[in-house]
Amino acid sequence: MKRVLTTAAIIATAALLVAGCGGSGGKSDSKTFEFWSFANINQKADVDVYTKAHPDVHVKLTEVGTTTETAQALTAALAGGKVPDLVLIQADDLPKFMQSPDNFVDLTTLGAGNIKGNYLDWVMAQSTTKDGKIIGVPTDVGGLAVAYRTDLFKAAGLPTNGAEVSELWPTWDDFINVGKTYVQKTGKPFVDNTPTSVFFQAVNQGSERYYRADHQLDYDNAQVKAAFDVTLKAFAAGISAKQGSFSSGWTAAMKKGDYAVVCSPSWMLSQMKTNAPETNGKWDIATIPGGSGNWGGSFLAIPKRAKNAKAAWNYISEMQSPQGQLAHFVAQGSLPTTPSVYTDPQLVGKTDPFFNNAPIGKIYTQSVLGIKPFYFGPLDGPIGTEFLNTLTSVEQGKVDPANAWNTALANVKNAVRG
Amino acid sequence: MLSPAAAAPDFPRPRRKRQIQQGARELLAPYAYVSPFFVLFLIFGLFPLLFTFYISLFEWDPIGEHHFVGLANFSELAHDPRFWGALRNTFSIWVLSTVPQLLLALGLAHLLNHARLRLATLFRMSVLVPYVTSVAATTIVFAQMFDRDYGMINWFLQLLGFRHIDFTASLWGSHIMIATMIAWRWTGYNTLLYLASLQAVPRELFEAAAADGASGWKQFLHVTIPSLRPIIAFTVVTSTIGGLQVFTEPLLANPVSGLTCGAARQCQTVTLYLYEQSFGQFHFGYGAAVGVALFVLVVAFSGINYLLATRIGSERP
Numbered sequence: 001m002k003r004v005l006t007t008a009a010i011i012a013t014a015a016l017l018v019a020g021c022g023g024s025g026g027k028s029d030s031k032t033f034e035f036w037s038f039a040n041i042n043q044k045a046d047v048d049v050y051t052k053a054h055p056d057v058h059v060k061l062t063e064v065g066t067t068t069e070t071a072q073a074l075t076a077a078l079a080g081g082k083v084p085d086l087v088l089i090q091a092d093d094l095p096k097f098m099q100s101p102d103n104f105v106d107l108t109t110l111g112a113g114n115i116k117g118n119y120l121d122w123v124m125a126q127s128t129t130k131d132g133k134i135i136g137v138p139t140d141v142g143g144l145a146v147a148y149r150t151d152l153f154k155a156a157g158l159p160t161n162g163a164e165v166s167e168l169w170p171t172w173d174d175f176i177n178v179g180k181t182y183v184q185k186t187g188k189p190f191v192d193n194t195p196t197s198v199f200f201q202a203v204n205q206g207s208e209r210y211y212r213a214d215h216q217l218d219y220d221n222a223q224v225k226a227a228f229d230v231t232l233k234a235f236a237a238g239i240s241a242k243q244g245s246f247s248s249g250w251t252a253a254m255k256k257g258d259y260a261v262v263c264s265p266s267w268m269l270s271q272m273k274t275n276a277p278e279t280n281g282k283w284d285i286a287t288i289p290g291g292s293g294n295w296g297g298s299f300l301a302i303p304k305r306a307k308n309a310k311a312a313w314n315y316i317s318e319m320q321s322p323q324g325q326l327a328h329f330v331a332q333g334s335l336p337t338t339p340s341v342y343t344d345p346q347l348v349g350k351t352d353p354f355f356n357n358a359p360i361g362k363i364y365t366q367s368v369l370g371i372k373p374f375y376f377g378p379l380d381g382p383i384g385t386e387f388l389n390t391l392t393s394v395e396q397g398k399v400d401p402a403n404a405w406n407t408a409l410a411n412v413k414n415a416v417r418g
Numbered sequence: 419m420l421s422p423a424a425a426a427p428d429f430p431r432p433r434r435k436r437q438i439q440q441g442a443r444e445l446l447a448p449y450a451y452v453s454p455f456f457v458l459f460l461i462f463g464l465f466p467l468l469f470t471f472y473i474s475l476f477e478w479d480p481i482g483e484h485h486f487v488g489l490a491n492f493s494e495l496a497h498d499p500r501f502w503g504a505l506r507n508t509f510s511i512w513v514l515s516t517v518p519q520l521l522l523a524l525g526l527a528h529l530l531n532h533a534r535l536r537l538a539t540l541f542r543m544s545v546l547v548p549y550v551t552s553v554a555a556t557t558i559v560f561a562q563m564f565d566r567d568y569g570m571i572n573w574f575l576q577l578l579g580f581r582h583i584d585f586t587a588s589l590w591g592s593h594i595m596i597a598t599m600i601a602w603r604w605t606g607y608n609t610l611l612y613l614a615s616l617q618a619v620p621r622e623l624f625e626a627a628a629a630d631g632a633s634g635w636k637q638f639l640h641v642t643i644p645s646l647r648p649i650i651a652f653t654v655v656t657s658t659i660g661g662l663q664v665f666t667e668p669l670l671a672n673p674v675s676g677l678t679c680g681a682a683r684q685c686q687t688v689t690l691y692l693y694e695q696s697f698g699q700f701h702f703g704y705g706a707a708v709g710v711a712l713f714v715l716v717v718a719f720s721g722i723n724y725l726l727a728t729r730i731g732s733e734r735p
Contacts, residue, residue: 068676072697079480096700100482248561252568382699385676392681396587399682414500417701 032058033085033311038070038298039063041267042332043088046319049327053318057311067093067298074303078103083303086312089136091297094126095378098135105302106133110313118322119337122373127299135301137320140334142265142296143364144201144288147272150356151282152260156185162358165286172202172230175289179239182260189241189259194234195391196245197263200384202227205293207372210383215375219383219412225405231391232401242395251275263288265295266335266364273354285358292371297337335364342369379416386411467713474706481700491707501708503683504691505715507593511668511687512661514597519605520653524646526605527612528638542613545606557599557670561586564595586672592685599667604660608653615649616642651727658723662716665689688712 037043047059064070067090074097077083089097097103112134116124119138127136146169150160158178159165169175175198179190191197203209206223234240241259243250253259254276264272264285272283300320302312318324325336330346341347342365350361390408393399399407474492477485495501529535530542548556563570564585572582585591623645627637643650668679668690677694679685686694688708696705 068698075480075697075700097481100479103481243567249565249567252565258567385678389678389681389683396584396681398587398684414498415699417494417704 030308030311031056032060033306033308033315034060034062035086035088035312035315036062036064036070036074036084037088038067038090039065040270041298041334045331046328050315050319057315059315071096078303083305085302085306085308086315087301087303088139089299089301091126091142091299091376092381092384094136094299095376095380097301098127098129099378101129101133101135103304104135105304105306105309106135107137107302107313107316108132108134110302110309111317112137115317115321118340120339120368120371122371123294123297123337125373126376127301136299137301137316138337139298139300139320139325140267140328141294141337141368142267143335143367144204144263144265144293144295145360145363145367146286146288147262147264147269147283147355148286149257149260149279149282150284152186152188152257153182156182156260158182160284162284162286162356162363165284169286169289172198172234172289176230176234176237176239179234179261180237183237183239190239191234191261191263192241192243192250192253192259193245193392193395194231194240195388195395197261198234199227199231199388199391200295201263201288201293202230202290203384203387204295205288205290205372207374209374209376210380211375211377213375215377217377217379217416219416220409224387228387228391228405228408232394232404235391235394236401240395244392246271255279257282266333266360267296269333269352269355269360280354281356283354283358284356285352285360285363287363288367292367292369294368294371329361333360335368339369382415383412386415470706470709470713473703474710476703477701478703478706479700480702484703487703491704492711494704495707495711500683500686500691501688501711504686504688507589507668507679507683507685508662508664508687508689510593511596511600511664511685512658514593515600515604515664516654516657516661518597519601520608520650520657522601523605523608523612523653524643524650526609527616527646528642530609530613531616531642542610545609547606548602549604549607551603553603553666554670556603557667560595560599560602561671564591586680587684589682589684592672592680596664596667596671596685599671600661600664604657608657611649611653612646615646619645647728651724654723654727655720658720659716662712662719663689665693669693688715 035043035047043063044061047061051057051059062084064073070087071089071093074083074087074089115137116128116134120141123138123141124134127138128134146165148165153160153165158181159168168178182188182190203224206227208218208221208223210217210219210224212218212221241253243253243259254262254272255278257279262268262272273280300316302309302316306312319328322336322338322340325338326341326344326346328334329336329341330350333352336342336347347361347365348359350359351357352360387408390399390404390411393407394401394404475486475488477487477491526545530538530545535541562568564572566572566582566584566586569585571585576582583591585595619641623641624637627641632640664687668685668687669677671685672679677686677690677698679687679690683691689712692705692708692712695701695708
């Protein structure tokens with residue numbers, strides 16, 4: 001009998017081990033912390049800079065996957081697993097976590113109150129709760145601009161110089177007209193697609209998106225409708241290559257020069273370099289039609305159950321200082337959230353040979369200055385996806401443009417389960 | 419390990435007690451031996467299943483609040499066009515993939531079982547290659563082949579003078595694309611299952627049929643299929659279960675639109691919808707309700723298909 005009990009005990013122990021309920025092993029070491037980031041944004045470079053300056057600190061960096069996958073892994077961890085000490089959260093995923101701020105350390109307890117003035121206030125507002133808790137420190141913003149092919153513009157008889165091209169399209173209507181000219185001259189499509197390159201830019205240029213300033217859901221408003229309509233107008237003008245952003249066709253067409261223009265937030269530049277290395281030097285950057293706007297950006301946060309919140313905070317306060325973000329921009333290219341460095345010669349003078357030495361620092365920072373901040377709510381992600389998907393269906397000929405707005409509203413209504 | 423039995427000889431105990439001990443041990447031992455499976459099944463199989471039923475009665479935010487809502491998730495599900503669309507897609511993809519796949523596997527198994535086949539082992543092993551290839555890799559390659567502008571299939575269609583087909587954007591196109599990926603992966607696996615069963619069929623049966631003047635086709639119809647009946651029933655049931663839970667292919671076939679497999683959800687399956695609701699939007703309660711609905715469907719259809727499949731070839735002429 002005893003043997004049976006022993007066997008059962010062994011099996012039970014093994015099962016517990018398999019189930020991962022091993023309990024917390026090892027004592028926490030104040031010089032070590034765990035950091036979860038997304039892949040492909042090279043946080044390792046930052047970590048290396050930090051550990052070089054602090055050889056006694058050990059950072060365990062895990063690149064979880066895409067931004068969405070990182071948010072999913074964080075959700076699972078917060079719901080009842082081992083949490084990291086430091087985690088990177090993309091701006092579109094942040095509102096979901098802001099719904100339950102108790103899962104995170106209130107960074108004002110570590111001194112975030114003293115440094116919050118360093119950051120763009122409308123970005124800081126996204127990670128601050130109503131009662132003043134700070135959940136995340138912004139690492140970068142996604143300023144807007146247009147990448148265009150100088151060789152293809154030249155062939156179409158259009159100007160190629162960045163400043164002149166910027167003057168061609170102060171508004172989206174001008175942008176559409178330039179597109180029509182291009183199509184007439186070359187017989188080829190102008191812009192990669194309209195849902196991402198027009199709607200997702202234009203909808204981020206307003207003073208209100210899917211929520212009112214008082215945090216009430218309000219996606220059926222004049223500004224969203226205007227962005228939607230200008231997208232339909234661009235589609236009707238016949239200037240779209242109908243290549244969905246990030247698809248394999250989009251990448252292939254980029255390599256072959258089958259479209260001349262991509263509206264490219266600052267974080268997209270590195271993807272273009274990776275996707276189409278053979279187009280090196282053929283691109284240039286012009287300002288975005290329609291004025292200031294922002295799409296994307298990320299935040300660093302510390303989960304409540306983190307073992308070593310202090311070490312994580314030391315990392316944040318050093319690497320995300322204005323000088324830290326400036327150094328990251330010069331090395332990696334993602335746009336600082338600290339306006340004090342926007343006039344720094346290093347930033348203003350930053351050019352990129354892939355984009356014909358365009359002054360990317362200057363162009364992108366200008367696009368986030370004078371922004372009209374709007375409230376980010378928990379349903380922003382799904383709502384944006386439904387609008388984008390409906391406009392994609394229009395491009396694919398599956399939805400009649402005349403019914404598109406109503407179709408979109410019906411889809412959004414389903415998505416928000418209202 | 420020092421057990422009482424090993425230490426016993428020097429200290430004899432009353433005989434009867436020892437016998438009872440011995441008997442109890444022999445009675446319990448088999449259960450202990452099979453227990454690892456059942457313990458693991460309880461932890462990873464039964465518990466999640468029951469917990470899913472439980473969660474489906476809540477509005478459940480994994481990192482926030484939980485509210486009991488009774489059957490509200492299910493009544494919402496009944497009126498959710500996205501769910502019914504996903505169900506339609508799942509059945510369509512399942513039929514498009516399973517029927518050709520099993521028929522093809524039967525034919526292939528019949529050919530591979532042929533006595534005069536040269537290099538039989540090579541052919542028999544090679545049908546398994548798609549099965550051991552990573553699903554993700556297969557899906558990415560197929561998605562590129564079906565691309566609207568730069569895909570190989572459309573390049574071929576253009577050579578033949580046809581217009582390009584936007585497979586991923588259309589309902590049938592995307593279903594055919596995903597069904598092709600599934601069939602590609604599973605045909606070889608099912609072929610080997612059929613082949614293994616066929617090899618157990620006495621060769622005399624075929625020889626006798628041949629002696630009676632039965633053609634290859636007649637042999638296939640009247641010897642191969644009836645003798646494969648149990649394994650056909652098995653593959654139909656496993657294909658049903660697998661087909662109703664197709665996930666990776668639609669997830670990766672149209673990655674641009676995230677978790678919806680297309681802008682109009684044209685190839686989003688029920689499992690993908692479950693995943694979108696639970697892990698994309700953190701509606702765990704609603705996602706669990708989708709899971710429960712799927713569970714009921716899988717049980718029902720597996721049962722129906724089992725009954726149908728066991729009748730295959732049973733009516734002898």
